[in-house]
Amino acid sequence: MSTLQVPVTDADYIEGDPDAPVTLVEYADYECPYCGAAYSVIKRVQKHFGKRLRFVFRNFPLTQIHPEAENAAEIAEFAGAHGRFWEMHDALFENQEALGPALYVSLAKTLGLSAEALEEALEHRTFRPKIRSDFMGGLKSGVNGTPTFFINGRRHDAGNEYEDLVTAIDAELATEARRSSATR
Amino acid sequence: MAKRPGQDSKLLSPGTKAPDFTLHVTPDQTLALSDLAGKPVVLAFYPADWSPVCGDQMALYNEALPEFEQYDATILGISVDGAWCHDAFAKARNLHFPLLADFEPKGAVATQYGAYREGDGFCQRALFVIDRDGVIAWNFLSPIAINPGADGILDALARLPK
Numbered sequence: 001m002s003t004l005q006v007p008v009t010d011a012d013y014i015e016g017d018p019d020a021p022v023t024l025v026e027y028a029d030y031e032c033p034y035c036g037a038a039y040s041v042i043k044r045v046q047k048h049f050g051k052r053l054r055f056v057f058r059n060f061p062l063t064q065i066h067p068e069a070e071n072a073a074e075i076a077e078f079a080g081a082h083g084r085f086w087e088m089h090d091a092l093f094e095n096q097e098a099l100g101p102a103l104y105v106s107l108a109k110t111l112g113l114s115a116e117a118l119e120e121a122l123e124h125r126t127f128r129p130k131i132r133s134d135f136m137g138g139l140k141s142g143v144n145g146t147p148t149f150f151i152n153g154r155r156h157d158a159g160n161e162y163e164d165l166v167t168a169i170d171a172e173l174a175t176e177a178r179r180s181s182a183t184r
Numbered sequence: 185m186a187k188r189p190g191q192d193s194k195l196l197s198p199g200t201k202a203p204d205f206t207l208h209v210t211p212d213q214t215l216a217l218s219d220l221a222g223k224p225v226v227l228a229f230y231p232a233d234w235s236p237v238c239g240d241q242m243a244l245y246n247e248a249l250p251e252f253e254q255y256d257a258t259i260l261g262i263s264v265d266g267a268w269c270h271d272a273f274a275k276a277r278n279l280h281f282p283l284l285a286d287f288e289p290k291g292a293v294a295t296q297y298g299a300y301r302e303g304d305g306f307c308q309r310a311l312f313v314i315d316r317d318g319v320i321a322w323n324f325l326s327p328i329a330i331n332p333g334a335d336g337i338l339d340a341l342a343r344l345p346k
Contacts, residue, residue, distance in 0.1 A: 002335055032238040064246050064278040065237055139248055144333035145239030157330055 002142025002155040008056050013085045016046065016054035021176040022169050024053060025150040027060035027138040030072035030092045031099055032146040034160070039093035041162050048166060052173060057089060059134040060146050068099040070131065075104050077127035078118055084111045152176075195298040195310055195323045202227075202314045205293045207284040208267040215260070215282055217318075224257040224321075224344055225314040226337055229299040229307040231328060233265045233273035233283075241309070241331045246279045248334045255341040257313075260284055264291050264306050301328075313340040 008014065008023055026042065028035040046055055059077075061069035072092050079088030091107050092099065108118045121127060138148070142155050149156040149165070151172050158164050196202070202225075206216040217225065230241055237243060242261050245252075252259050261283040265273070270283040286293045291307065294300035299310035309326040322340035326332035 002333060005335075029238065034238045062238060062243055062247055064280075065243055135247070136251065139251060139334045140338055142333040142335040144241070144244060144331035147238075 002144075004150045004153040004155075005141045006137035012056045012058070013080060013089070014054055014056050015086060017051040018054065020049075020052055020054040021180075022049070022053050022172050023056060023152055024165070024169065025056040025058060025153075026147050027058050027134070027141075027143045027149075028147040029059075029061045029066055029069045030076070030096065031066035031069040032062065033096070034145075035147045036093055036096045038147045038160050039090075041160065041165065044162055045165050045169070049169060053169065058138060059131045060138045060143055060148070061131065061135065062146060070128070071104070071122065072099050073131045074122055074125070074127045075107070075118065077130055078121045079108075079111060079113060081121075081127075082111075082113055084113065087111055195308075195325055196296075196312070196320055198320050198322055200320045202312070202318050202320050203293075203296045204318075205296070207262070207286060207293060209282045209284055210271060211267040215284060217314075220258050221318060222316055224255055224316060224341060226252065226257055226259040226341070227262060227297070227310075227312040227314065228259060229262050229294055229297065229310040229312075231301075231304075231306045231309065232263055233269055237277070239331055240277070242273075242279055242283070243277055244331065244334060246277065246281065248338075249280060251334070251338060252341070255344070257341055258282075259337075262286050262293065262307065264294070299325075311337060313337060313344070315344050 004025060042055060046053060059073045061073050063070045076085060076088045076092060079085055088107060088111060095103055105115050108115050147160060151168055156168055158168055202217060204216060204218045206214050209215040228245060245259055259281050264286050266287045267285045270285055274283055291300040294307040299308045301308055309328055309332055311324040311332060312320055313322040315321045321344055324332060324336050
């Protein structure tokens, strides 16, 4: 079974309680329609589990089939470097059909980020190494398309609908509960 | 007793000399495994062109090419689709590695490698890493509905003698 080879650290973008018993890691591509669909599913899953779940996003742009995927990933990382990762991440998925330079500039303005700095980061490909490193870690972990999820480090192969993820996370919570009562 | 679909002979094992073959790589060009002697080769048998894009095994390997190249390895996709079909598929998906047509006699190479699904009439999702001496170093059979990803391939390439 494929398992996550790159542990979650402070260098990751993480939403939710750091002490949550379940960690959901997603490898995704901002231009991938399946990731767009998963975006709203994850929001519902997060709401459902609350403090019992933390969510980690990592980049896996399929650049040969999605011409804006790399740029969008770089934009999100740029926003992240200015403390606005999740706002940009959400805005990119919510405007997935409009990905492109005009959207990036407008989103940067909305978030109070400098359009010149953004342009410079894109031009110098400042965040490409970070994205490539996410991508490599994903490949070595068995990411096999987008989106790919890992639940507490194990690849989730059982579907990406709301019910699929809830069922798998419930099962993991039950396992964790048994584990912690056994060690008590 | 007739074989049921998917209940097929076993994949050729590590340590076996990889059988040579010559297949069409474009409608007017062929490629032989022996053309690649001296370099590691990844053979990726897959059921068919045109699976959904973002979960597609060939699209994934296409993005992973720089990593395979670090090991000096060539990856070859093989299915029973014809050369014209491969050509259209490769163009549509912007693929930068060869897709071989195991088309006539249908599935003959897949059968030699134990990677053919009798009854279904298409290849298994079977992976082989062949070393510089043309010997199978690693194999993997994935459930037909699950794209095996690239982790096993990269791990096998990393373990080949330099």
